[in-house]
Amino acid sequence: xxxxxxxxxxxxxxxxxxxxxxxxxxxxxxxxxxxxxxxxxxxxxxxxxxxxxxxxxxxxxxxxxxxxxxxxxxxxxxxxxxxxxxxxxxxxxxxxxxxxxxxxxxxxxxxxxxxxxxxxxxxxxxxxxxxxxxxxxxxxxxxxxxxx
Amino acid sequence: xxxxxxxxxxxxxxxxxxxxxxxxxxxxxxxxxxxxxxxxxxxxxxxxxxxxxxxxxxxxxxxxxxxxxxxxxxxxxxxxxxxxxxxxxxxxxxxxxxxxxxxxxxxxxxxxxxxxxxxxxxxxxxxxxxxxxxxxxxxxxxxxxxxxxxxxxxxxxxxxxxxxxxxxxxxxxxxxxxxxxxxxxxxxxxxxxxxxxxxxxxxxxxxxxxxxxxxxxxxxxxxxxxxxxxxxxxxxxxxxxxxxxxxxxxxxxxxxxxxxxxxxxxxxxxxxxxxxxxxxxxxxxxxxxxxxxxxxxxxxxxxxxxxxxxxxxxxxxxxxxxxxxxxxxxxxxxxxxxxxxxxxxxxxxxxxxxxxxxxxxxxxxxxxxxxxxxxxxxxxxxxxxxxxxxxxxxxxxxxxxxxxxxxxxxxxxxxxxxxxxxxxxxxxxxxxxxxxxxxxxxxxxxxxxxxxxxxxxxxxxxxxxxxxxxxxxxxxxxxxxxxxxxxxxxxxxxxxxxxxxxxxxxxxxxxxxxxxx
Numbered sequence: 226x227x228x229x230x231x232x233x234x235x236x237x238x239x240x241x242x243x244x245x246x247x248x249x250x251x252x253x254x255x256x257x258x259x260x261x262x263x264x265x266x267x268x269x270x271x272x273x274x275x276x277x278x279x280x281x282x283x284x285x286x287x288x289x290x291x292x293x294x295x296x297x298x299x300x301x302x303x304x305x306x307x308x309x310x311x312x313x314x315x316x317x318x319x320x321x322x323x324x325x326x327x328x329x330x331x332x333x334x335x336x337x338x339x340x341x342x343x344x345x346x347x348x349x350x351x352x353x354x355x356x357x358x359x360x361x362x363x364x365x366x367x368x369x370x371x372x373x
Numbered sequence: 374x375x376x377x378x379x380x381x382x383x384x385x386x387x388x389x390x391x392x393x394x395x396x397x398x399x400x401x402x403x404x405x406x407x408x409x410x411x412x413x414x415x416x417x418x419x420x421x422x423x424x425x426x427x428x429x430x431x432x433x434x435x436x437x438x439x440x441x442x443x444x445x446x447x448x449x450x451x452x453x454x455x456x457x458x459x460x461x462x463x464x465x466x467x468x469x470x471x472x473x474x475x476x477x478x479x480x481x482x483x484x485x486x487x488x489x490x491x492x493x494x495x496x497x498x499x500x501x502x503x504x505x506x507x508x509x510x511x512x513x514x515x516x517x518x519x520x521x522x523x524x525x526x527x528x529x530x531x532x533x534x535x536x537x538x539x540x541x542x543x544x545x546x547x548x549x550x551x552x553x554x555x556x557x558x559x560x561x562x563x564x565x566x567x568x569x570x571x572x573x574x575x576x577x578x579x580x581x582x583x584x585x586x587x588x589x590x591x592x593x594x595x596x597x598x599x600x601x602x603x604x605x606x607x608x609x610x611x612x613x614x615x616x617x618x619x620x621x622x623x624x625x626x627x628x629x630x631x632x633x634x635x636x637x638x639x640x641x642x643x644x645x646x647x648x649x650x651x652x653x654x655x656x657x658x659x660x661x662x663x664x665x666x667x668x669x670x671x672x673x674x675x676x677x678x679x680x681x682x683x684x685x686x687x688x689x690x691x692x693x694x695x696x697x698x699x700x701x702x703x704x705x706x707x708x709x710x711x712x713x714x715x716x717x718x719x720x721x722x723x724x725x726x727x728x729x730x731x732x733x734x735x736x737x738x739x740x741x742x743x744x745x746x747x748x749x750x751x752x753x754x755x756x757x758x759x760x761x762x763x764x765x766x767x768x769x770x771x772x773x774x775x776x777x778x779x780x781x782x783x784x785x786x787x788x789x790x791x792x793x794x795x796x797x798x799x800x801x802x803x804x805x806x807x808x809x810x811x812x813x814x815x816x817x818x819x820x821x822x823x824x825x826x827x828x829x830x831x832x833x834x835x836x837x838x839x840x841x842x843x844x845x846x847x848x849x850x851x852x853x854x855x856x857x858x859x860x861x862x863x864x865x866x867x868x869x870x871x872x873x874x875x876x877x878x879x880x881x882x883x884x885x886x887x888x889x890x
Contacts, residue, residue, distance in 0.1 A: 271767040272792045273775060295793040299778065312775050312817060314768065338793040340765035 257322040258333065258350065259357045266316040267364040268339075275338040278309040278323040283332045286349045294336055313337070313362070327353060339366060395468070397498040402485040405499055406471035412457075413464035415506045418522070422457065426450065426518050451521070458521035461506075465529050469503045470621055472496065474629045479559050479590045482633050486556035489629060490549040496625075497536070497545055504532035531617045547612050548626060555605040555633055559589045579689075579697035582651070586644035587637075594637025595644075597725050598718070599700040605630060606725065627723075634725040641727045645701075649733035652694070656682070656736060660743070665839035665874050673834045676754075676805045683744035686752040690740045701729055702737065712741035746873055747804065757802040757873055759783075759838065763790040764851065764867035773862045778815040781868065783838040784808040790866075802838055810837035814856050814864055827856050827864075842870065 262276060277294060297304040309323040325333055333350040335358070345366035350358060357373040392408040399405055411417060429450055436443040476482040489496050507529035511519055535545045587595055597606050609630050613623055659678055664670045682689050695702075700717055707713045714737040720726035749755045761781060768776070779790045781800070788798040802808065813828035831840035845852035853867040 269792065270765060272765045273768055274792050291794060292796060295796075298791070298793075299789050312777055314775060338791065340792055340794055342794055 256356060258325045258355065260321040260323070260335065261357070261359045262313055262319045262321065262362060263360070264313050264315045264317060264319065264362040265364065268313070268315040268362045270340065270364070271315050272340060273312050273314050274340070276311055276313050276319070276321060277307060277336040277338060278321065279304075279306045279334050279336070280308060280325070280327055280331050281306060281334055282330060283349075283351065286332065286334050286347075289334065289336075289347065291338075291342055291346070295338055298338075308333075325350075325353070335360070337362065337366060342366065395498075395502055397495045397502070398493075399495050400485055400488045402474065402476040402481050403489070403495060404471075404473040404475070405495065406468040409468065409502065409506075410460075410464050413461040413506070415509060418461070418509060422454075423519070426454065427516075430516075430518060454519070455521040458524060461522065462525050462528060465503050465506055465525065466621060469499065469529070469532075469625055472499060472625050472628060474632045476632060476636070479588055479633075479636055482590070482629075482636060483556050483559040486552045486559070486629060486633070490552040490556060494549065497549075500532050500545065500625075501536055503529055504536055508533045528619055529622070532622065535616070544616070548609075551605055551608045551612055552629060554608065555593070555630060558593050558605060559633065561589050561592075579648075579652075579693040583644055583648050583697055586647055588640045590633055590637035591640030591644060592637070594634050594725055594727065595641050597634060598638075598641070598727050606634060631723065631725075638725055638727045642730065645727070645733055646730045649730055649736055653732070653736050656740065661739070664834075665836040666743075668839070668843060673836055676835060679743075679747060679804075683740060683747060684752060685744055685748050685750070688744065690737075690744055694737065694740070698729075698737075701727060702734065704741065712738065712745055714738055714741065742876075754803075754805050757804055759800045759802055759873065760797050760871040761788060761800060762797045762869040763788075763795050764869065765792050765795065766864060766866055768864075769862055773859045774816040776814050776858065776864055777817050779866050780811075780813045780815070782813075783810040783841075800838070802835075804835045806835060807833055808835055808837045810841040812841060812854050812856065812866060814858055814866070816858055827858050829854050829856060839872075839874065842872070 258278070260276070260278070268274070275298065277298065279294075281289070297307065298310060308325070309321055311319065311321045313319045323333070327333065334347060335350065336347045339346055343365040345368075348358075348360070348367060348370050350372065352372070355372045359369075359371045359373075360367060361369045391411045393411050395407055395409050397405060397407065399407075429446070433443050433446055436446070474485065476485055488494065507525055509519075509522055509526055511523050511526055535548075536543050584592060584595060593604065593606075597604050609627065613626060616623075618626075660666060660674065660682055662670060663672045663674045665674065680688060685691050695704075702714045703717045705713050705715055714734045716727075716729045716734075718724065718726060720728055746757065747755055763779070763781075766776070766779070777791065781788050781790070783800050783802050786800045786802070788800060809830065809832040811828050811830040813826045815826050829841060829844050831837040831844070834840065842852050845854045847853075850869050850871065851867055852870050853865055855863045855865050858864045
């Protein structure tokens with residue numbers, strides 16, 4: 226005799242869950258991450274720039290491609306990995322808050338979309354306990370970043 | 374033992390190297406040999422040379438007891454005869470190749486052709502003179518003494534067969550028929566005054582526009598270079614085909630025909646130049662003097678007119694202009710893959726050759742380039758691919774509105790820029806219908822986005838994008854729009870634009886932006 230349909234679906238769900246294929250379970254809601262960005266007048270040659278906060282697998286941070294991030298910034302539907310984007314004005318201090326809804330194994334990436342990006346166009350926040358990052362931008366990118 | 378001096382050839386009065394006149398009357402427009410070296414005539418060969426050679430050999434036969442001396446004298450005699458044969462052959466070649474046909478007009482050519490085709494043709498007399506001297510009858514000579522002279526018969530012996538009488542006259546009459554036909558062609562009314570052929574004549578008005586400008590010789594040359602087979606030129610080839618004549622002699626027969634076709638070829642070149650001037654005027658009026666080809670024009674091109682000229686299956690270029698020039702031009706490709714028309718036959722051989730005016734090739738190239746830009750090979754309209762690369766923008770000092778995003782749009786195609794690393798993007802412009810093109814700036818002020826972003830726009834024409842370019846300042850390929858984003862605050866936005874329409878015209882018509890309007 227065949228098992229009822231509902232029973233079979235329940236069995237399938239059980240098998241999937243036991244194999245570890247289920248999506249990572251979000252941790253309980255965390256307080257927001259606060260970024261304080263101090264941009265020099267010569268940052269990005271005086272032109273405004275975007276800062277992007279996105280969540281990603283830790284292994285993916287170094288492989289991130291500038292153009293792919295730029296291309297995803299204004300696409301519809303919205304890229305769910307992008308938690309926050311904001312304009313940074315050279316010569317100003319900009320404060321940005323992002324809700325770090327990170328699953329297990331995920332980290333935060335902070336990217337500055339400079340017109341001429343050097344090596345220091347991004348940083349990763351690996352520790353989930355970090356609540357505040359003070360970043361100073363120079364002419365060609367991140368000069369310093371203090372995580373608290 | 375005393376040596377006997379070699380026998381001397383007796384020289385008749387007048388000398389062997391004396392000249393005597395050829396009885397040929399050359400009409401104006403022709404020229405040729407008027408004298409003949411007496412020594413190299415058949416009469417002197419048969420009367421003096423042959424007799425002397427035989428006499429010498431008889432003397433040699435008496436020197437049987439002195440074989441060495443006999444051999445020396447025989448060798449000297451042979452060398453003398455070889456030198457004589459060379460001189461004889463050179464003299465006949467000088468005479469036969471002396472013929473010149475030098476006319477500067479079709480009227481003169483017609484007159485001279487009739488003289489050459491007539492019963493007292495000077496060309497016939499020239500050939501008869503050479504044929505007479507070349508007919509030495511050496512085939513029946515059993516002595517073998519005159520073997521060096523056989524080259525003369527080999528070279529010019531066939532000429533006598535042209536003048537051998539047959540049932541319907543000699544073979545030379547066939548050549549004269551060709552000249553007569555050519556002369557009649559020159560007397561034909563020019564194509565412009567002829568009634569139009571039934572059905573209008575393929576391939577249409579372009580062909581008629583060219584042939585209508587041609588003189589009779591021009592019409593003959595045009596027919597020859599565009600592949601016609603029933604022409605005096607092909608008739609001459611047919612006549613020559615079964616004649617065992619050397620290249621030098623064949624040249625003699627080709628000379629008058631080639632001269633007439635040369636006159637015709639120059640006439641065709643003039644007609645093509647005149648036709649191109651008319652064509653260029655039409656093309657300019659219909660296409661290249663209008664927007665977007667001419668950025669100063671206020672008259673926008675409509676897709677229908679473009680299709681009427683350039684559609685690769687039905688447009689005038691493919692359906693009328695190129696077929697009218699079949700045989701004269703062929704299409705190739707430039708190193709960058711663009712269509713390039715060139716002369717079908719470079720003028721390096723002796724064939725009839727028309728030098729296609731470079732201006733006409735340039736006109737065809739422009740049309741072909743525009744056609745390939747706007748349609749694909751299957752004849753389907755191809756969207757214009759416009760490559761744009763943004764340039765980073767800067768802000769004025771102060772707390773004015775903050776530009777978040779610049780959007781450049783044409784039709785349904787958009788590119789965004791927010792001061793990130795510049796990257797080349799492509800906008801696809803559907804030129805078959807009216808489009809809107811805009812450059813808009815999304816602003817943020819006091820924490821909120823502006824509802825009506827400041828923008829520069831152009832609408833109501835397929836070429837809106839190019840009108841948008843016209844509202845920018847242009848420096849090379851960089852276009853800069855100055856967008857007011859607040860009172861007393863302007864944002865300068867620049868893009869490098871590769872303008873495919875401008876590339877068609879190259880540097881012929883520099884496209885200069887009129888600046889903001």
